[in-house]
Structure formats: structure tokens, C-alpha cells
Amino acid sequence: MARIPKETIDQIIHLADIVEVVGDFVSLKKKGHNMWACCPFHHEKSPSFSVAPAKGLYKCFGCGKAGGVVQFIMDIEGSSYVEALKYLAKKYGVEIQEEEKTPEQQLAQNEKDSQFIVSNWAKDHYHRLLLESEEGQSIGLSYLRQRGLNQSTIQTFELGYSLDAWDDLLKSAQKEGFQAKYLEKTGLTIIREDEQGKDSGRRYDRFRGRVMFPIHNVSGRVIGFGARTLKANDKTAKYLNSPESDIYHKSDVLYGLYQARQAIRSEEVCYLVEGYLDVLSLYQGGIKNVVASSGTSLTESQIRLIGRYSENVTVLYDGDAAGIRASLRGIDMLLEGGLNVRVVLFPDGDDPDSYIRKVGDQRFKEHLESASQDFISFKTAVVAKEAAQDPVKKAEAIRDVLQSIAKVPDPIKRQVFLQQTSGAFGIDEQVLITEYNKLVKTATQKAPTSGGGAGAGSHNGGNSTWSNGQPAAAPRVPAPSMSPEEEAEMAMYGAMPENFATMGGGTITAPADDDMEPVPDLVQVCEREIVRLLVLYAAQPLTEEIAVAQYIFGQLEETPLRTPLYADLMHLCRQEMEQGRWPEVRNLIQHSRADIRAVVSDLATEKYDLSPNWSTHQIYVPRELDQLQQACDNAILRLNKVNVQRELAIQLDALRHPMDELTMLETLGNIKLLKEMDNRLGDLLGTVIPRGAM
Structure with missing residues (x-):
């Protein structure tokens, strides 16, 4: 399968404005630094879908969908990474130079893409027949003219005509090299069955002698057809639609x-x-x-x-x-x-x-x-x-x-x-x-009781009764979640809140007690904080000579990350710097790996904006950007502390097993050294409780 050159991908991503792209599908309204709308991926009545123009990403705080401009097209269209890039390239006039592919190679990309491709080809075939074939002009085009439609409207909606023949589309498709299974999956052709209900090997066109109305999805891709017969005494239905398929669900589509x-x-x-x-x-x-x-x-x-x-x-x-x-x-x-x-x-x-x-x-x-x-x-x-x-x-x-x-x-x-x-x-x-x-x-x-999910707790039309004309009380709003830094701090104290969700797809440690909620792996939490600071603030200066990314890589040069996803993301950031570029959310969010896109969007998303009223009332609220040195130092110290504690646990566990005297002395020495390091790191973090304080 042909590859799109990286230079072309970079050009597409550079030109694609996430507000413009998302705005083609939802109506965005500005609130604070971000744009907001009701989520296009799940049903909700209050907007929880946010677009951050400065970071080039979107996030729904209701269903969790998140990513950059390419991921948005993949989510809204159900398309592949390559097809999403092609959509954006077409929108922004970027020419993609690919090696020539046969129809079979095109169809092999994936099942949905294959059905999109064959549907688009069928639309062009029907449109050409309407305008160029003798039958199409005399019957189909003549009918549309009688209904008062002009050439511009016919072109805008890409109307067409299917010849009154059993296999015109089938033969044309076979000649072009399209596979029969995709013609059947999209409902363009029908399999004739024998008396026993088995495939007789005979196939024919579903649409014959009809004016064709291509049905587009919201991004303009053809997903099905409506077709009107023009025969006065035809015993078949006046209108015939494409059957349901992987790409066409009539309940999800509005014509036009x-x-x-x-x-x-x-x-x-x-x-x-x-x-x-x-x-x-x-x-x-x-x-x-x-x-x-x-x-x-x-x-x-x-x-x-x-x-x-x-x-x-x-x-x-x-x-x-x-x-x-x-x-x-x-x-x-x-x-x-x-x-x-x-x-x-x-x-x-x-x-x-x-x-x-x-x-x-x-x-x-x-x-x-x-x-x-x-x-x-x-x-x-x-x-x-x-x-x-x-x-x-x-x-x-x-x-x-x-x-x-x-x-x-x-x-x-x-x-x-x-x-x-x-x-x-x-x-x-x-x-x-x-x-x-x-x-x-x-x-x-x-009504059945709901266990939550989208829209739980909101008014559902008839769920609020009135007394003397007064509306019922509003539902309780849940408290906001903690920041990543607060999560890491809580983890260090072993006091993680209930229902704390793991990040980045990592593992969850087993609970210490059957009655306790599971807690995240502390190493993973601390590594996540390191990566978050790197992704968000790579180019921000700490001093005149050093930026955040340089400082973090310098401090952790001998400390590889153990969470594979975070290690891969660190490696990508290092590669960017080796090529003379700072790691940026706008670029990382467009990566071809879905897990990379997901974790970057999660790291870079903020649900709440600081109200301008704070500054109006001269109340100073310290920003993380103003305290980056402290944030970086704390994150590095926390990671070092949990790594030391992990090694200390390993050494203590080793004492439970038989060993010679020399090995025991060496192990005890390691334990003493590690305890000293742990106490020293605790002092630096302020997490050591002095003797006599309890």
C-alpha cells in the first residue's frame, strides 16, 4: 500500500485548522480560551466537547473522545488514518503524490474504505450516464428538467441515472477491477439465489432505469443512494434506497x-x-x-x-x-x-x-x-x-x-x-x-432507572415535576477532578481518591485490602507527570541557557521510563530535538499511532479555564507556567523516590531467601544506602515526617 510522504503529512497538519475542521460538523461557541459545543459522538444537552485552538486538539469530557485534527476526522468518519489525511488534503488543497495503485490495492486498505471507494465510483458512473448516455439524457435528464432543476443543482447534488439493464453497473465495475463483494456489501448489486436459497452465481444491478440521488454523509462522502423509477406502470416501488451497510445507516443520515x-x-x-x-x-x-x-x-x-x-x-x-x-x-x-x-x-x-x-x-x-x-x-x-x-x-x-x-x-x-x-x-x-x-x-x-452514562443526572423532559408552577431543584453538579500534579502528590502519600482512573493504558496494582479501591501504579503516575511537563512545556525556558525539555532529559539521562507508552513518547520528543525542533502538542497529536494520539490529547487537555474575575478582583492565582522549575524538580524527585522505594523493596525481599554471609552484608549495605537516599529525597520533597511529630 502506498505511503504518504512525511513532508506532505507535515504540510497537511500545518494547514489544517482544527476550529475550521471541527466547525464543519458542530457549531462551536467561544468560552474562555477554548471553543465548546455539544459532543458529536454521544447524546448530551449541555456542552462538554472542547476545542483548544492553541494546542490543536479536541476533548469531550463526557465520553472521553480526544485527539488532534486527523483523529477528529477518523472518529467522525470512521475512516483510517490515511483516509483522514486525504480528506484534509482535499479540504486545504494539498496534492498527495502517491505511487499508482490498482483498484484491488485501494480496496485492500480496509473494509469501510473499500465501500466508500466503490460507492464514490458508482456515483461518478451514474452521473456520467445521466449527462452523456442517450438513455440518460432522454429519460433521466429530461425528467429532472421537467421538475425545474438546473445544471448547477444537478452538479451540486451529483445526481445520476442507472440504465434500464440488468448488469450495466456490474459489468462496468468488473471492467474497472472492483471486487464483487464490495458491490454486494454496499447494495449496488444483488445475488440471485436458487430454489434452495443458495448462491446461484448470478448477480444483477439493484438500481435499473432510475434517477439516482447520491446520499452523502456530513463530510461529503457517498454512503448510499436513493433511486426513483420513471416507468408509469412499474409494479416496483417508486423510490428504492440502498440497504443498510457498514457505511450507510439510514437512521443516522439526513439527505442534503x-x-x-x-x-x-x-x-x-x-x-x-x-x-x-x-x-x-x-x-x-x-x-x-x-x-x-x-x-x-x-x-x-x-x-x-x-x-x-x-x-x-x-x-x-x-x-x-x-x-x-x-x-x-x-x-x-x-x-x-x-x-x-x-x-x-x-x-x-x-x-x-x-x-x-x-x-x-x-x-x-x-x-x-x-x-x-x-x-x-x-x-x-x-x-x-x-x-x-x-x-x-x-x-x-x-x-x-x-x-x-x-x-x-x-x-x-x-x-x-x-x-x-x-x-x-x-x-x-x-x-x-x-x-x-x-x-x-x-x-x-x-421509566427504567439509569446507571449513569451520557446525560445521567440531567433533565429528561418529563423528569421534573412542578409545585405551584415552580421548577424542581437542579441536579447536583459533581466536583471537578484533581490535576495531574495533585494526583501524583496524593499518590506519594498513599491517599489516592476513590474511582481514580488509570492513565495511558497502564496496569493497576492489586488492593492492599479487599475493602479498598484499587490504586494506580505509583511509578506510572510519576512517569506520566514527567511526560506531561515535557509535552506541554518543552521549549519553555527555566534559565537563560536551558529549557524544560533539556533539563528533564539531562536529569533523567540514566533513568529510563518503565511504562512502554511513556517511554515511546519520550523517545519521540528526543527525536524531535535531535532534528532541531522542540516537541509540540500540535505535531505529537497527529502521530500515526492511536495510543500516542490518545495520551498526548489527554495530557494536553484542561477542562477548566481560570476565570478573568480573579484578576479583576486583584486575586493572584499562581500558574504552573510561573512555577515550572519547582514543577520539574518535584516531578523528577517523585520519580526518583518511587524508583528508590521499588529497589528497596526488591532488596528487602531478597533477605527472605537463603544467601551466603558476603551477599547478605552487601544486601544490607544496599538497603542502608537506599534508605538514606529515600529519606534525603523525602526531605527535598517535604514528605518526611520528623521523629516525635506523631
Whole structure:
């Protein structure tokens, strides 16, 4: 497999701005020195995902995902290190010179990359057929023109056409050298089975005689297809989608999000429609912040996708009453996801696509403004109309609306919606609050208890009851964790806190007592502190002549690190210095080894920023940067002390075994020397308790 030259990797990493790259996938907001957002890797309602521009890394304090710009693309895309580099190279216009590879070599990189590659090739094949083949032009292109789509829209969404033939794609793919198994895994071809259900050896194309709508993930890679038949009397389904695969999970995808994401962020609202053509027509009409659920029921994953880019979503419905009623549950899920939901209806018989073609772009935009209403008001009107003058149905309608209000996480919004509902139904607000509390209590009793995880302890729509209109008390916030230096200090005293997590993937020492929590290996903790100072402050001067990295390497020249990962990281830092460069987080975080990337991101991440109010009130808080000499000395002394204690334990253990007199005298001498060294190091650290003090 071809390698990307190191010079090219360095150029990609130098150009890649982590705020720009991460900002393509989530909406970042500045707080302190860092940028924050809700994590794209797990469900949460309060931002715990941090991006540190100065260090070029990201960290989620909820799920633990962390790394640099390359790791972020690997995590968000599920791609390999090489494919992540290629993505960034394309984004920043860096040309990658690789030796020519056959299709088989490309597909061999890994299973997912192989499916991405064959899907992209199929997209190009269908697009070329639409524009260049006689059948594609006369049938596919003609249909798209009739629907009012211009060349720019066709190119932007990379629309295509599949020939009305059993094996056109299959033969073309075989000619290009693609393996049949990847055509099958992505659902592009189907295996014909015999009567016994066994592979008959015959294969054919899934999509035949259809307009093709490539489905992109949020970074623009093709993961599947939607396809519309153009045959008037075709007995097959009008629309046919790719089956689920390793790269395509329909519940995690919104059609058009790749093209719409920047507009959603800038306009601060996402328009949600149902079909491919709705997206295409609105996008062409200047409404670029539009996505579609592609006819599937809305899922939590799709809602989280929208929430990455905006808290505001407007659902566009046609005027069909049955369709509206069936979709109300999906909007309840939007509310539960913490989004602000509005609704726009179109005249009966029109959908967004037909309406914008009928009235034009400007009048359509005016309708979006004038017809938009918040969802609770909309739902109230719908169910109240259905209830009419029937008291029993009216009571059911009120409970239905209250259940939607219970999905809203924000207590102030819930209060406002209760006031609106009270006015709409002509019922006392306190009566609604009482009924609301009953519904919430019932739902809470039925809900399974959670053992924690993402979102544990936060409000879950209906888990807070009110008394006299007042929200329940906020959940207790856990105390912040200790700093690495505090961890090392606690370790020296043998007083590690409960639930202390090991760092760097090292071992955990066995507990001294069955009732005690396991504690980390003290050597590993101390070595971690050495590496942390080296990674974060390598170039920082301690004196006019020496910097942190030079001081640490000079002091520990004869003390190799025992934790393999930390030893490897020290070696990388030494290599950087030998090549005339200071070790930097920005470079180390992009290393090809996943464990190196993980430990560097962990070492370099700080969850809390010092509040500017401290300096405003003239309260001086010493920074580690101002006390680097002391920090380095303490870290080195601690490491030396635990190494001495380890050797002392070995010598003491040796006395338990038979030995001759000369060896015993030598061992006793070593023990005396080691005890003296241990006491001297304790004096320097201030950890020796004087005699008589107890």
C-alpha cells in the first residue's frame, strides 16, 4: 500500500485548522480560551466537547473522545488514518503524490474504505450516464428538467441515472477491477439465489432505469443512494434506497445535510422536509438550509445531527391532515432533543417542491415567514379542532399537548407553553400544572432507572415535576477532578481518591485490602507527570541557557521510563530535538499511532479555564507556567523516590531467601544506602515526617 510522504503529512497538519475542521460538523461557541459545543459522538444537552485552538486538539469530557485534527476526522468518519489525511488534503488543497495503485490495492486498505471507494465510483458512473448516455439524457435528464432543476443543482447534488439493464453497473465495475463483494456489501448489486436459497452465481444491478440521488454523509462522502423509477406502470416501488451497510445507516443520515450545513449554521435555522425533490427545489430557490428525512420516521440520531448546527428547526408540511397527525410524534422527539421547533403548512395538495414551483422563490420565502408557528401552538390547534365540542376528546387532546410540553427540557419554555395552552383551551393554568405533574410522575415511575452514562443526572423532559408552577431543584453538579500534579502528590502519600482512573493504558496494582479501591501504579503516575511537563512545556525556558525539555532529559539521562507508552513518547520528543525542533502538542497529536494520539490529547487537555474575575478582583492565582522549575524538580524527585522505594523493596525481599554471609552484608549495605537516599529525597520533597511529630 502506498505511503504518504512525511513532508506532505507535515504540510497537511500545518494547514489544517482544527476550529475550521471541527466547525464543519458542530457549531462551536467561544468560552474562555477554548471553543465548546455539544459532543458529536454521544447524546448530551449541555456542552462538554472542547476545542483548544492553541494546542490543536479536541476533548469531550463526557465520553472521553480526544485527539488532534486527523483523529477528529477518523472518529467522525470512521475512516483510517490515511483516509483522514486525504480528506484534509482535499479540504486545504494539498496534492498527495502517491505511487499508482490498482483498484484491488485501494480496496485492500480496509473494509469501510473499500465501500466508500466503490460507492464514490458508482456515483461518478451514474452521473456520467445521466449527462452523456442517450438513455440518460432522454429519460433521466429530461425528467429532472421537467421538475425545474438546473445544471448547477444537478452538479451540486451529483445526481445520476442507472440504465434500464440488468448488469450495466456490474459489468462496468468488473471492467474497472472492483471486487464483487464490495458491490454486494454496499447494495449496488444483488445475488440471485436458487430454489434452495443458495448462491446461484448470478448477480444483477439493484438500481435499473432510475434517477439516482447520491446520499452523502456530513463530510461529503457517498454512503448510499436513493433511486426513483420513471416507468408509469412499474409494479416496483417508486423510490428504492440502498440497504443498510457498514457505511450507510439510514437512521443516522439526513439527505442534503452535507450541502446545507454551512447555511444552517449561518441562518441559525434548519428546514426539515420529507423528500429528495423538496430539498433540491428549495436549495435551488435560495433556501439552502434544508434537509430531508427521506421518507423515514425521524430518529434520535438525525435530531442530534440537526442539533450540531442549530437549535432551531422548522418542519415543512403539506396540507394532508392524516400525514400531519402521523408526524406529530417525530416533532415530540425534536422537542425532547432540546430543539426549538416551528411548523409551516402548505395548501392542501401542495408539498414544498410543488409549492415553490407554483408561486416562485420570493413568495415561497414570504410564506415561510408568515405561516410559521411554534409547534405547541400548532399541535394545540390540530388536536383542539379534532376534539371540537366533545368534552371527552377535549380532555384527551389537552393531555396529548401536555405530553409534548413535558418533552421540552427548558423549564421556562415549559411554563410559557402551559400559559399558551391554558388560553387556547380556556382552562385554568393551575389545573394544567396539576395534570402535567400527574403525567410526569406516572412517566417517571414507568421509566427504567439509569446507571449513569451520557446525560445521567440531567433533565429528561418529563423528569421534573412542578409545585405551584415552580421548577424542581437542579441536579447536583459533581466536583471537578484533581490535576495531574495533585494526583501524583496524593499518590506519594498513599491517599489516592476513590474511582481514580488509570492513565495511558497502564496496569493497576492489586488492593492492599479487599475493602479498598484499587490504586494506580505509583511509578506510572510519576512517569506520566514527567511526560506531561515535557509535552506541554518543552521549549519553555527555566534559565537563560536551558529549557524544560533539556533539563528533564539531562536529569533523567540514566533513568529510563518503565511504562512502554511513556517511554515511546519520550523517545519521540528526543527525536524531535535531535532534528532541531522542540516537541509540540500540535505535531505529537497527529502521530500515526492511536495510543500516542490518545495520551498526548489527554495530557494536553484542561477542562477548566481560570476565570478573568480573579484578576479583576486583584486575586493572584499562581500558574504552573510561573512555577515550572519547582514543577520539574518535584516531578523528577517523585520519580526518583518511587524508583528508590521499588529497589528497596526488591532488596528487602531478597533477605527472605537463603544467601551466603558476603551477599547478605552487601544486601544490607544496599538497603542502608537506599534508605538514606529515600529519606534525603523525602526531605527535598517535604514528605518526611520528623521523629516525635506523631
